[in-house]
Amino acid sequence: MSIQPPAKCQVCGINRVAWTKPRVDVCYTCMPGGPFTPPPCRSCGSSDYFSQGQCTRCHPGAPLHIGACRGCLAWGVYRQVSWLCWSCRWWRSHYEIAVCQFCDRESRINGRGACRLCWENARFHQQVGRAPNLAEAARFGQQLFLANLQYDQTGAARRRAARERELREQRPAPEEITVTDARQLLLFRMAAGHGTIKQRALTQHSPLLQHCEPVLREHAERHSWSTRQTNSVVHALKLLDAQQQWHGEKILASDIAASMRYGGTMVSTLEVLDAAQLLTDDRVSVIERYFAERTVGLPEPMLEQLQLWFDIMLNGSSTAPRRRARTKGTIKWQVQGMAPIWRRWAEEGHRSLAEITRQQFIDAVPTQGSSRVHADQGLRSVFDILKSRKHIFANPSRGVPGAVSNTTVPMPLDTAKVRDALNSPDTTAALSVALVAFHGLTAPQISAIQLTDIVDGKLALGDKKIPLAGPVLTRLAAYLDERARTWPNTLNPHLIVTRKTAPRAIAASRLFAFRKVDVKPQALRDDRILQEIFDTGGDVRRICDFFGLGIEAANRYNAALGHPALNGTSDTSAGQQTGTHDPT
Numbered sequence: 057m058s059i060q061p062p063a064k065c066q067v068c069g070i071n072r073v074a075w076t077k078p079r080v081d082v083c084y085t086c087m088p089g090g091p092f093t094p095p096p097c098r099s100c101g102s103s104d105y106f107s108q109g110q111c112t113r114c115h116p117g118a119p120l121h122i123g124a125c126r127g128c129l130a131w132g133v134y135r136q137v138s139w140l141c142w143s144c145r146w147w148r149s150h151y152e153i154a155v156c157q158f159c160d161r162e163s164r165i166n167g168r169g170a171c172r173l174c175w176e177n178a179r180f181h182q183q184v185g186r187a188p189n190l191a192e193a194a195r196f197g198q199q200l201f202l203a204n205l206q207y208d209q210t211g212a213a214r215r216r217a218a219r220e221r222e223l224r225e226q227r228p229a230p231e232e233i234t235v236t237d238a239r240q241l242l243l244f245r246m247a248a249g250h251g252t253i254k255q256r257a258l259t260q261h262s263p264l265l266q267h268c269e270p271v272l273r274e275h276a277e278r279h280s281w282s283t284r285q286t287n288s289v290v291h292a293l294k295l296l297d298a299q300q301q302w303h304g305e306k307i308l309a310s311d312i313a314a315s316m317r318y319g320g321t322m323v324s325t326l327e328v329l330d331a332a333q334l335l336t337d338d339r340v341s342v343i344e345r346y347f348a349e350r351t352v353g354l355p356e357p358m359l360e361q362l363q364l365w366f367d368i369m370l371n372g373s374s375t376a377p378r379r380r381a382r383t384k385g386t387i388k389w390q391v392q393g394m395a396p397i398w399r400r401w402a403e404e405g406h407r408s409l410a411e412i413t414r415q416q417f418i419d420a421v422p423t424q425g426s427s428r429v430h431a432d433q434g435l436r437s438v439f440d441i442l443k444s445r446k447h448i449f450a451n452p453s454r455g456v457p458g459a460v461s462n463t464t465v466p467m468p469l470d471t472a473k474v475r476d477a478l479n480s481p482d483t484t485a486a487l488s489v490a491l492v493a494f495h496g497l498t499a500p501q502i503s504a505i506q507l508t509d510i511v512d513g514k515l516a517l518g519d520k521k522i523p524l525a526g527p528v529l530t531r532l533a534a535y536l537d538e539r540a541r542t543w544p545n546t547l548n549p550h551l552i553v554t555r556k557t558a559p560r561a562i563a564a565s566r567l568f569a570f571r572k573v574d575v576k577p578q579a580l581r582d583d584r585i586l587q588e589i590f591d592t593g594g595d596v597r598r599i600c601d602f603f604g605l606g607i608e609a610a611n612r613y614n615a616a617l618g619h620p621a622l623n624g625t626s627d628t629s630a631g632q633q634t635g636t637h638d639p640t
Contacts, residue, residue, distance in 0.1 A: 061117040062107040072107040128172040130203035141203035158194040264297035271332045279559045280545035292320025306336045343384045350395040355407040365438045393430030410448040417452040432459035466582035477573040483535040488569035494525040496584040499566040499577040505551040
């Protein structure tokens with residue numbers, strides 16, 4: 057019987073034809089007058105009919121049919137791998153077809169003149185310290201075997217690896233690369249073809265890899281990188297070397313990002329090149345690209361004024377009047393609220409923000425909508441900075457009442473959700489939820505906690521030392537045990553580590569630990585603050601000290617005491633929901 061799969065039904069195009077001999081071009085379901093129930097398999101009696109009277113398991117052309125390897129005759133390969141085991145697939149790409157000198161079978165022949173079947177039999181009978189005796193092993197026939205189950209019984213692979221290490225140690229010192237900051241500017245850049253770059257990386261000698269190899273090996277060993285991660289960096293360095301103009305030129309981070317389409321890993325490659333002092337970080341941050349997109353096309357004087365404001369907001373100012381840097385989220389929201397106003401002023405013919413009057417400022421701020429507060433706060437900060445730097449004569453926002461945001465009353469969480477999150481089978485999620493539910497920490501604070509911040513059951517958070525609650529210590533011990541089992545050699549100093557951050561020294565994502573539970577960290581923190589509000593009767597000073605809040609934020613929670621849905625009681629507070637109380 058042919059091992060080729062039968063054709064598909066000409067009607068449904070899904071099932072195989074019922075019979076090939078005699079020829080039937082439809083399945084039993086699509087036969088005229090049908091559908092008919094297919095007969096049982098004539099070989100095993102199964103009802104899983106495939107074609108030619110046989111089931112999926114028995115038909116030689118079925119997808120699950122197991123057969124012998126075409127190279128070594130080992131049993132246990134499928135059609136999907138072209139009837140070749142793993143080793144014969146490698147032999148197919150390295151050796152030519154010839155007649156075996158020991159079994160007279162035509163197959164792929166290695167340098168000793170033996171096919172893989174003879175070679176495996178010789179290795180099976182090989183004595184320790186002696187070469188495989190191919191003639192003696194094939195003297196009385198061949199022993200067949202199961203596919204993909206061979207292993208090195210004599211330690212030849214280990215000895216071969218040891219010889220390769222010795223040869224690597226005996227290699228001459230790599231040629232020195234003179235690192236320079238100079239760059240040859242290109243008139244135009246013509247990207248090489250995808251196949252050309254890959255071929256260069258595989259065939260050409262790589263001085264860049266030789267220069268970075270000691271740094272790479274030391275970095276990989278110190279951070280417990282896997283072989284796959286190390287090989288990805290090696291591949292990336294070869295690709296970068298194939299695209300360099302000359303050796304010794306520092307590599308731009310943007311070029312590394314562009315070369316990732318050929319393969320490799322970006323973050324690990326950046327770390328190795330930075331350690332080797334071969335990296336020039338020219339990457340533009342997300343917030344800088346966002347600001348540039350919102351200011352494109354504005355008049356030059358207005359653009360210079362806005363760029364001054366953006367630089368001070370992003371980096372702060374150490375000269376009088378000094379100003380602290382703002383978070384990227386704050387800058388983004390303010391730019392989003394102000395961008396339509398800038399565009400409208402430019403369309404009206406204003407080339408500088410010094411031309412804006414008080415009335416124009418009042419008319420520009422939206423009267424409603426979510427962007428009203430962001431636009432008002434952003435424009436005020438722009439005019440304050442420009443006035444302090446003497447870029448405008450008068451501040452048009454001076455004396456204008458500020459926009460007030462719509463205040464909401466925080467509500468407590470459902471008891472079942474908090475309990476389920478605290479008892480999550482994921483130890484990372486359970487610990488993070490406990491830190492918020494008992495001590496009111498924020499998600500950024502949890503992500504930034506390091507192992508050395510917890511000593512004798514106390515958490516050092518800035519200038520405060522917080523005694524951890526008993527349930528938190530229990531979940532902390534469970535998490536640390538799992539962390540030690542999963543990443544025993546990680547050097548990441550942070551408490552929360554992930555698969556991506558374990559081989560590095562960076563913090564995990566702020567929301568990583570909360571993706572497996574049905575509560576948000578801010579809602580859980582609100583629930584904890586509400587508990588303290590109800591327990592203290594609205595002690596705002598205590599709320600500010602415990603949770604690092606300002607007076608306005610604390611008053612927002614204090615307003616919950618008079619909310620009709622809560623009735624001024626603490627029955628729905630987080631502490632009584634979870635049956636706990638914050639020990640601090």
